[in-house]
Amino acid sequence: MSNIKKIQQAMLSEGLDALWLYDELDRLYASGFLTSDGAVVILPEKAYFITDSRYIEAARLEVRDAEVIMCTNTDRESDIIKRILNENGITELGVQDGSLSYREYLRMQGILDISFVPSQNITAALREIKERCEVDNIVRAQRIAEKALDFVLGFIKPGLTEREVTAEIEYQMTxxxxxxxAFETICVTGANTSRPHGVPSDNKLKSGDFVTMDFGCKINGYCSDMTRTVALGSVTGEMRRVYETVLEAQLAGERAAHAGVIGRDMDKAARDIIENAGYGEYFGHGLGHSVGLYIHESPNASPREGRPLPAGTVVTNEPGIYLPGKFGVRIEDMLHITKDGAENLTKAPKNLIIL
Ligand SMILES: [Mn+2]
Known part of the structure; x- marks a missing residue:
């Protein structure tokens, strides 16, 4: 079933007669075509894709399941939306309350003069469950990231800076x-590894340190996400203990993953291992987040997630232990949740690698 059809079904069950998609990636989800701005308007039986002259030629070839309309300086996007709504007698419009800026909200309220219904969740809920072709895009992006990792493991040596390794990872993916x-690449080393989202700097890699790399890329709009921590030269007993604890927690998270598991229970399966090893206070973030067109989607595998993970979701499994001022370790894979368990989409090795 086309994504527009799925959206129309969801609108029907919410009693919504018109939906205006403002969010860039939701417009991509609906139409199969990415534009930096524009609008998609969906009615129960019909959909419209509005864009300007910059995109119109490609849009007419690539947009699926919607009539393509070009807006101009004299027939603006808002004029076209107003016309569609008037011609169809629409009095209530679903809008994306999570994406629309307050300024745009005020402007469009003034122009359309109809009631807005918060409808962010319609597309967000549909996007949670990935079709096989969507998972395939994530996998393709992940394989590219793995090629980059493979290369970089041979490239890394003491004396290089975090910035240089970051640039190499990004170059190799491209x-x-x-x-x-998919997001800003993280490559941190030494004491910087204790910051889960540390920023690459001119810090030099040196023997005896961990290097944590968290990176991903996009294929057809779909993101990949992976983290690996490797050591240079040698590790202390504590570094090895922390690494093995994170790995054990990560494997426990993977075993707990299946359709129907409550997000917080999957998180707990991994967190228990880290708490029992005495590092509970050093694992401050959730175990995982869903991945798709956005790098962070719902549902999450976190202590606050009370919802079950549906079959078809792709969720990360990324426990970490971060000892402030000393070092940190994180290992992250992506799991495709299935009825009986989880398909691990990440093929990169995760045993402790000492370069
Ligand atoms: Mn992640």
């Missing part, structure tokens, strides 16, 4: 076919 980064 030259292997990535259409873009």
């Amino acid at each position: 030259r292997n076919g990535a259409e873009g980064l």
